[in-house]
Amino acid sequence: MKKRRGVKKGHIAAFFAMIIALSILIAATVMDHVDDIRLGLDLQGGFEVLYEVEPYDEGTEITRDLLTDTVSALNARVDVLGVSEPSITIEGDNRIRVQLAGIDDQAAARELLSTEARLSFRDTEDELLMDGSDLVEGGARQSFEQDTNRPIVEVTIDDPGKFSDITSDISQRQPPENIMAIWLDYEEEDNYYDEIAKEDSKIVSAPRVPRPLSQSNIIQITGDFTVDSASELAGILNAGALPVSLDEVYSNSVGASLGERAMELAVFAGYIGVALIFGYMLMYYRFMGLIAVLTLSLYTYVVLVVFDWMNAVLTLPGIAALILGVGMAVDANIITFERIKDEMRSGKSVMSAFKAGSRRSLSTILDANITTILAASVLFYFGTSAVQGFALMLIVSILTSFLTAVLGARLFLGLWVNSRILNGKQKLFGVKEGEISEL
Amino acid sequence: MNFKHWNTKIDFVKHRKKFFIASTSFILVGIILLMTVGLNLGIDFRSGTTIDILADEPVTEEEVMSEFEAVGYIPDDLTLAGDANEIGRAQFIGDLDQAETLEIQDHFAEVYGNVPTVSTVTPIVGEELARNAVISVLIASFGIILYVTFRFELLYGISAIVALFHDALLILIVFSILQMEVNIPFIAAVLTIVGYSINDTIVTFDRIRENMSYEKKIKGFEDVARVVNKSLIQTLARSINTVLTVVFAAGALLIFGGEGLRTFSLALVVGLVAGTYSSLFIAAQVFLELKTRQIKKLEEKRIKELQEQEEQAQKAETTSP
Numbered sequence: 001m002k003k004r005r006g007v008k009k010g011h012i013a014a015f016f017a018m019i020i021a022l023s024i025l026i027a028a029t030v031m032d033h034v035d036d037i038r039l040g041l042d043l044q045g046g047f048e049v050l051y052e053v054e055p056y057d058e059g060t061e062i063t064r065d066l067l068t069d070t071v072s073a074l075n076a077r078v079d080v081l082g083v084s085e086p087s088i089t090i091e092g093d094n095r096i097r098v099q100l101a102g103i104d105d106q107a108a109a110r111e112l113l114s115t116e117a118r119l120s121f122r123d124t125e126d127e128l129l130m131d132g133s134d135l136v137e138g139g140a141r142q143s144f145e146q147d148t149n150r151p152i153v154e155v156t157i158d159d160p161g162k163f164s165d166i167t168s169d170i171s172q173r174q175p176p177e178n179i180m181a182i183w184l185d186y187e188e189e190d191n192y193y194d195e196i197a198k199e200d201s202k203i204v205s206a207p208r209v210p211r212p213l214s215q216s217n218i219i220q221i222t223g224d225f226t227v228d229s230a231s232e233l234a235g236i237l238n239a240g241a242l243p244v245s246l247d248e249v250y251s252n253s254v255g256a257s258l259g260e261r262a263m264e265l266a267v268f269a270g271y272i273g274v275a276l277i278f279g280y281m282l283m284y285y286r287f288m289g290l291i292a293v294l295t296l297s298l299y300t301y302v303v304l305v306v307f308d309w310m311n312a313v314l315t316l317p318g319i320a321a322l323i324l325g326v327g328m329a330v331d332a333n334i335i336t337f338e339r340i341k342d343e344m345r346s347g348k349s350v351m352s353a354f355k356a357g358s359r360r361s362l363s364t365i366l367d368a369n370i371t372t373i374l375a376a377s378v379l380f381y382f383g384t385s386a387v388q389g390f391a392l393m394l395i396v397s398i399l400t401s402f403l404t405a406v407l408g409a410r411l412f413l414g415l416w417v418n419s420r421i422l423n424g425k426q427k428l429f430g431v432k433e434g435e436i437s438e439l
Numbered sequence: 440m441n442f443k444h445w446n447t448k449i450d451f452v453k454h455r456k457k458f459f460i461a462s463t464s465f466i467l468v469g470i471i472l473l474m475t476v477g478l479n480l481g482i483d484f485r486s487g488t489t490i491d492i493l494a495d496e497p498v499t500e501e502e503v504m505s506e507f508e509a510v511g512y513i514p515d516d517l518t519l520a521g522d523a524n525e526i527g528r529a530q531f532i533g534d535l536d537q538a539e540t541l542e543i544q545d546h547f548a549e550v551y552g553n554v555p556t557v558s559t560v561t562p563i564v565g566e567e568l569a570r571n572a573v574i575s576v577l578i579a580s581f582g583i584i585l586y587v588t589f590r591f592e593l594l595y596g597i598s599a600i601v602a603l604f605h606d607a608l609l610i611l612i613v614f615s616i617l618q619m620e621v622n623i624p625f626i627a628a629v630l631t632i633v634g635y636s637i638n639d640t641i642v643t644f645d646r647i648r649e650n651m652s653y654e655k656k657i658k659g660f661e662d663v664a665r666v667v668n669k670s671l672i673q674t675l676a677r678s679i680n681t682v683l684t685v686v687f688a689a690g691a692l693l694i695f696g697g698e699g700l701r702t703f704s705l706a707l708v709v710g711l712v713a714g715t716y717s718s719l720f721i722a723a724q725v726f727l728e729l730k731t732r733q734i735k736k737l738e739e740k741r742i743k744e745l746q747e748q749e750e751q752a753q754k755a756e757t758t759s760p
Contacts, residue, residue: 042624261697262697262698262700265695265696265697265700266692266696266697266700268695269691269692269694269695269696269697269700270688270691270692272691272695273687273688273689273690273691273692274688276684276687276688276691277684277687277688280680280683280684280687281684284680316624316627316700316703317623317624317626317627319692319700320624320627320628320630320631320703320707321627321631323631323685323688323689323692323707324631324634324635324685326685326688327635327681327684327685327688328638330681330684330685331638331642331677331681331685334677334680334681334684335642335677338674338676338677338680342673360649363645364641364642364645364646367590367641367642367645368637368638368639368641368642368645369638370586371583371586371587371637371638371641372634372637372638374579374582374583374586375579375582375583375633375634375637376634378575378578378579378582379572379575379576379579379630381575382571382574382575382578383571383572383575387568387571387572387575387626387627387630390627390630390631391630394631394634
């Protein structure tokens with residue numbers, strides 16, 4: 001004899017309250033999080049260069065400190081470019097990867113990055129007169145020449161006395177040798193006469209010095225500047241010279257429109273994929289499918305929020321990890337649901353089938369997820385950039401799917417089952433009466 | 440679809456030899472293919488130069504090619520991109536030197552009014568990435584064996600890894616046959632499959648282990664085969680439903696995801712199907728073979744010990760007065 005106890009309406013009310021609260025939260029914030037997620041180069045366009053770091057002098061060793069200094073110098077330069085959220089990372093022992101997303105003038109950016117910004121003042125015989133170490137740090141700025149109003153760069157020197165000595169020496173030479181050439185990135189094989197003739201010269205300016213200069217400690221660098229190029233040079237000088245030289249070993253650029261198109265198509269495909277999954281789950285698992293749809297939506301939302309918090313960059317491999325994560329989340333649901341159905345078929349009541357099914361599926365899901373996390377951790381630890389990004393996304397997806405698909409589904413389904421409203425309604429779970437064997 | 444697994448009588452175990460033969464021969468043919476035809480390695484994995492030519496108007500491959508011929512360089516690969524095919528992407532295998540790229544750049548700057556973008560890759564970077572991925576997978580496999588040995592037993596771990604390599608190799612072979620470009624996203628796809636393969640196999644093994652524990656005494660092949668078969672049937676609905684849903688997602692990417700995701704999503708779809716196939720027909724069956732052998736060995740050892748004991752007892756009898 002079956003005595004039907006009363007339905008606990010409170011449970012169902014709690015379920016709807018939770019769903020409504022979550023829907024409001026998701027609807028209100030999801031777009032903010034989506035907009036905040038940084039897209040990789042492959043999805044938004046931009047360029048990426050991998051530099052191999054080499055010391056100036058044979059003797060210098062590339063240390064971690066040296067690499068960190070280089071990264072901060074590069075960061076300061078990227079600031080000059082006004083690129084938002086660049087990614088500059090150290091890889092291995094002697095590599096630096098620079099990723100600039102959504103940048104228009106790639107050639108200029110590349111030049112700006114790799115210029116060593118070693119300023120030197122030399123005579124026409126290429127003898128070094130003064131170099132960057134004689135300048136006051138952060139003392140460069142863009143300004144205008146008083147008479148002509150042309151843009152110039154002003155630098156502040158440390159020791160006006162030394163400068164006065166140098167200029168008095170130069171001014172005594174015969175023209176055209178009374179010139180103080182201002183070089184950017186002078187190298188051994190360079191010489192004044194060849195370089196000054198070049199169109200894109202390393203000599204920024206070559207002022208004639210007719211008399212000793214001693215009035216002030218500010219030098220004006222005139223040249224063929226625009227306001228932009230003058231403030232850019234001032235920016236580079238303030239950012240400091242690179243302590244090392246950078247060698248491009250890999251470069252990759254994606255056009256903005258190409259990246260955007262890739263993103264749009266991927267998102268569209270994602271919608272279709274998710275719609276198919278939802279449809280299938282509803283059709284096959286009926287009421288439990290509905291719970292799966294809810295937890296999968298929650299999964300997607302939580303993953304987006306976590307990505308946003310982690311400041312992660314979403315790339316194509318990242319999307320791969322997301323898909324696998326969706327797969328794991330669906331799988332966790334399917335494992336649980338199949339177990340519950342099995343228990344129902346063996347004749348258990350809805351409530352005890354739910355309890356036994358959830359309990360038994362848990363260890364399976366745990367084992368499968370831990371093994372995959374294990375694999376992902378190894379990939380993260382030993383892999384490089386693209387592999388690492390993938391592994392990180394995978395770990396996040398698995399943890400999230402565990403949270404939503406296991407705990408979330410249990411909570412939601414539990415509220416319904418424990419409310420007793422589903423008692424005897426195995427049909428709603430996709431189990432036909434004829435399949436249930438007598439206990 | 441409804442898989443009436445509780446009263447299905449599919450005999451997976453009976454056909455295992457066929458699956459072994461099918462997989463082994465496919466893999467053998469594949470390895471030969473990999474060694475002869477090889478993979479169509481993209482620019483990510485070989486030393487090369489990519490030149491993107493931007494024109495103000497749509498161009499055709501013939502136009503761009505004839506411009507290259509005019510300067511005297513024939514690209515190894517030429518594709519069009521951009522919303523209106525206004526970008527030509529030419530790939531040169533092997534490094535072009537500075538002077539050569541300059542010559543090409545100058546020529547196209549003259550013809551189309553835009554200076555082409557040139558990106559150069561040294562093979563070290565791509566090779567390093569691939570090598571790192573391979574090393575990581577090997578180390579991960581070792582870790583998985585350790586974990587599974589600890590949670591299950593060694594034989595499960597070995598069988599799972601066999602399935603894992605089976606799946607990874609299968610994708611490589613399919614890509615070798617289709618000669619599709621292997622690039623960095625492809626590596627991500629292979630890694631995804633490695634993750635899925637392990638996940639899928641472990642779920643099946645979990646059920647085998649559970650059913651093993653219900654058995655009173657596992658005496659030999661018949662018992663193990665029965666348990667394996669029962670477990671496969673019990674998890675069949677789950678295996679098929681899971682792979683279907685994931686294939687929905689990967690398939691949508693393949694069909695609608697655009698050119699950039701094609702290689703990647705094709706590798707995923709192939710790998711997902713292979714992953715499910717191998718969990719059912721390779722991993723579980725390899726386990727069955729290994730387990731049977733282990734039981735036999737233990738049995739022989741036990742018999743040997745018994746015989747020795749008997750012999751000793753007899754000896755003791757004969758020597759004692």
